[in-house]
Amino acid sequence: MTDISAQTEALGGLLTRDRIVRWAPVLVLVALVLLFPFFEFLADLVEGKEHVYLLDSRFFSIRNGARIGIAATPALMVAVGATFIIIMGSIDLSMEGTISVCAVLFAFAFLGWGGTLASWAWLAIPLALVVGALLGFVNGMIHVRLKIPSFMASLAMGFVGTGLALLLTGGDRLRVEDELFRSLLTVRWLNFPIMCYVALAFLLLAWFIQSHTALGRNFYAVGGGEQLAQSSGLNVARVRIMGFTLAGIFFAVGALLAVGRIGIAETATGNNFMFVSITAVVVGGTALWGGIGGVWNTLVGVLIVNVINNGMVVIGLPPYVQDGVLGTLVILAVALSTNRKSVTFVK
Amino acid sequence: MSFIKKFIEQETVSRRNFLLASAYGISGAAAMRMFGPSPVQAATYADPTIAWSYRNRTNPYWNEIVSGGEAFVESLGKQKEFLTHLINEGSSEKSLADVKALLAKTNGELALAIDTNDAPNARPVVEACVEAGAYVSTLWNKTDDLHPWDFGDNYVSHMTWSDEGPAERTARILLDAIGGKGGVVHLGGIASNNPAIERLDGLKNALKDYPDVELLDAQPADWDTQKAAQIMASFITRYGDEITGVHCANDTIGYGVLEALRAEGMDVPIVTYDGNPQAVDLVAEGKILATVFTNPHWGGGITASLAYHAAVGHFKPSDEPNEHREFYGPTIFVTPDDAREFKTNYLENVPTYDWQDFWGPSNGQIMYK
Structure with missing residues (x-):
């Protein structure tokens, strides 16, 4: 999207308020990436060790970048799914249950059909995606047909999912130890494990859907002004249901990567994903009231959250202040990336 | 309104006690039961x-x-x-x-x-x-x-x-395995949970006898495998090869630590706690040095x-x-030597316990500090 107002101003062309707001998440990310090495630099300075800023940083290294990448990829997929919903001005909180069900069913099928990608067990991957889509579809139907707010419908579906996963496993954990499948984590190309590239591919797919398909543009139309979209002849109900279905598929991809990362599928696989993904979407600059933002914002948001989490441990911040710092930084990031002039009210 | 509810509850209880007392022919029991x-x-x-x-x-x-x-x-x-x-x-x-x-x-x-x-x-x-x-x-x-x-x-x-003693013993197994020198990290449970506190205390007690081992860091991993993997990755960034041993507050944290090490191609001895079946397998394979089964x-x-x-x-x-x-x-230690035997005896065939042997496997009266 080009910004016409910014181009017309000659001097302020580079630094208009709009542009700063748009790039605020990236600036926050860059600032954080430079901030944590600075703390390392200070620590070594105090101890009298030799330390060239950035060059000697353990945080600012490719190895650590890969570690942040591993931590971020499943959350990125989940957050991308949630992005579509949030662009529509709705919210999807069903991810934890959906992830658990997809992970558990994937593991059952994978182990049952041969236990290695080199057999028919690979079919477990499309199965997991179908299950994710199905759960998302049901979620959307409940939201649209029963006219239950997406917040409540998806939250409830999440609980149903967690319960279903528990019912399926009986509380046990399933180990997926196939070397071929685990190569997602163990095999590296250019220092990064394969799971990062898989996530990148799906991110590009999400970007394509968002900007090059009618469905993607309809998400913005619904989020920007639902009644306007409705009266222009858009089948809003259909767009919503398709949005939730699409989100379900991305949750399933997140589930597969989460299983690939630790080799375990269990009811707890979905734990913590709700907080991380919604936070990441919002921190990235996608507005909760819809119509603004996109998957690249979400990428930046996920990276911000994971850089903070990783950096706090790397600089040795005591555990009891970490949650507080994370919360503060989230507020800061959202405050910077919100254009308050364009928002008349916040609910 | 709660006093009404309480009154009704008390009345119900007194009436039942009165009836029971009559049935047993013990007068006065109803009154005494209340006090x-x-x-x-x-x-x-x-x-x-x-x-x-x-x-x-x-x-x-x-x-x-x-x-x-x-x-x-x-x-x-x-x-x-x-x-x-x-x-x-x-x-x-x-x-x-x-x-x-x-x-x-x-x-x-x-x-x-x-x-x-x-x-x-x-x-x-x-x-x-x-x-x-x-x-x-x-x-x-x-x-x-x-x-x-x-x-x-x-x-x-x-x-x-009481997890302090057993956690101290697994810590000693770990510290002996790394030759009594180097650096260890601890990944704990939810910080306010009593077992999490006791298990870290156990490690600290053991460390007193190993002056050449430094406790590099201790962070809560909330008993969560995925969180443990992320924290371990951050530890590796911060301390790298300084880490010669990992003390985990439970098995599920241990799984995450093992995966984080695996992603880096590192091999560092770890000990865990709880004796879950998967952990016992890993002990038998030598990937975990010891875990504690609490049955x-x-x-x-x-x-x-x-x-x-x-x-x-x-x-x-x-x-x-x-x-x-x-x-x-009860607490039972599982080490590579006895892991397979333990698995056969306790996990693969869940023993048929004599449920009237109330105190046989127990471990003595609770002591308060």
């Missing part, structure tokens, strides 16, 4: 409802506890569905409300095994049970000033585990069994010594 322990055997029941109140089954540990409760119920020749499940989902309020509801439904003819979710909640739960004439055995949570022997027969027993299956079964057998009158709790009322649960 603390009674020298006479509290009312017993032919076929009390058996219930387990706990967080939920998502966690493998609680799943084991409850499966023990089910095994006990089956040993009575009943279907395992006979066991009533009260699931508190981590809410003390729900825990207490559910217990009160079940007491009302069963008229106090109840044998209850419970983890009250947090320590302060144990007192109201116990008092509600005692007042209704039900029998209760607690597990894990209670305050230090609450004792079964202060409640006559109805508060049957309390079992818990939750037995713990869950015996807690229900104590409440039940007291409720039917097979033994009189107030005749038992204090070490039979408050005691530590």
Whole structure:
């Protein structure tokens, strides 16, 4: 999207308020990436060790970048799914249950059909995606047909999912130890494990859907002004249901990567994903009231959250202040990336 | 309005006590029951409802506890569905409300095994049970000033585990394995959880005897595999090869640590806690140096069994010594040498326990600091 107002101003062309707001998440990310090495630099300075800023940083290294990448990829997929919903001005909180069900069913099928990608067990991957889509579809139907707010419908579906996963496993954990499948984590190309590239591919797919398909543009139309979209002849109900279905598929991809990362599928696989993904979407600059933002914002948001989490441990911040710092930084990031002039009210 | 409710509750209890007392022909028992322990055997029941109140089954540990409760119920020749499940989902309020509801439904003819979710909640739960004439055995949570022997027969027993000693022993196994020098990191449970605190304390106690080993860092991983993997990755960034050993607060954290090490192609000895089947496999493969099994299956079964057998009158709790009322649960160390044997004996074939051998595997009376 080009910004016409910014181009017309000659001097302020580079630094208009709009542009700063748009790039605020990236600036926050860059600032954080430079901030944590600075703390390392200070620590070594105090101890009298030799330390060239950035060059000697353990945080600012490719190895650590890969570690942040591993931590971020499943959350990125989940957050991308949630992005579509949030662009529509709705919210999807069903991810934890959906992830658990997809992970558990994937593991059952994978182990049952041969236990290695080199057999028919690979079919477990499309199965997991179908299950994710199905759960998302049901979620959307409940939201649209029963006219239950997406917040409540998806939250409830999440609980149903967690319960279903528990019912399926009986509380046990399933180990997926196939070397071929685990190569997602163990095999590296250019220092990064394969799971990062898989996530990148799906991110590009999400970007394509968002900007090059009618469905993607309809998400913005619904989020920007639902009644306007409705009266222009858009089948809003259909767009919503398709949005939730699409989100379900991305949750399933997140589930597969989460299983690939630790080799375990269990009811707890979905734990913590709700907080991380919604936070990441919002921190990235996608507005909760819809119509603004996109998957690249979400990428930046996920990276911000994971850089903070990783950096706090790397600089040795005591555990009891970490949650507080994370919360503060989230507020800061959202405050910077919100254009308050364009928002008349916040609910 | 609560005073009305309380009045009605008290009236109900007094009436029942009066009827029971008449039935037993013991005058005055009704009055005495209202004011603390009674020298006479509290009312017993032919076929009390058996219930387990706990967080939920998502966690493998609680799943084991409850499966023990089910095994006990089956040993009575009943279907395992006979066991009533009260699931508190981590809410003390729900825990207490559910217990009160079940007491009302069963008229106090109840044998209850419970983890009250947090320590302060144990007192109201116990008092509600005692007042209704039900029998209760607690597990894990209670305050230090609450004792079964202060409640006559109805508060049957309390079992818990002290994790400090066993965690210290696994720490020593780890520190010996790294040759008594280098650096260790600790990944803990939820910071405010008692077992998490005790397990870290165990490591710190052991470290006193190993001056050449530095505790590089300790961070809470909230008992969560994925969080543990992320924290371990951050530790690797910060300390790299300085890390020569990892002390984990439980098995699920250990799995995450192993995966983080695997992603880096690193091989560092680790010890864990809980003795879950997967961890025991990993011990047998030599990937984990040691874990501690606390036999939750037995713990869950015996807690229900104590409440039940007291409720039917097979033994009189107030005749038992204090070490039979408050005691530590069993701890069994699993190391590579005995992992396979342990697995065959305890996990692959869950032993058929004698559920009336209440105190055989236990570990002595609870000591307060």
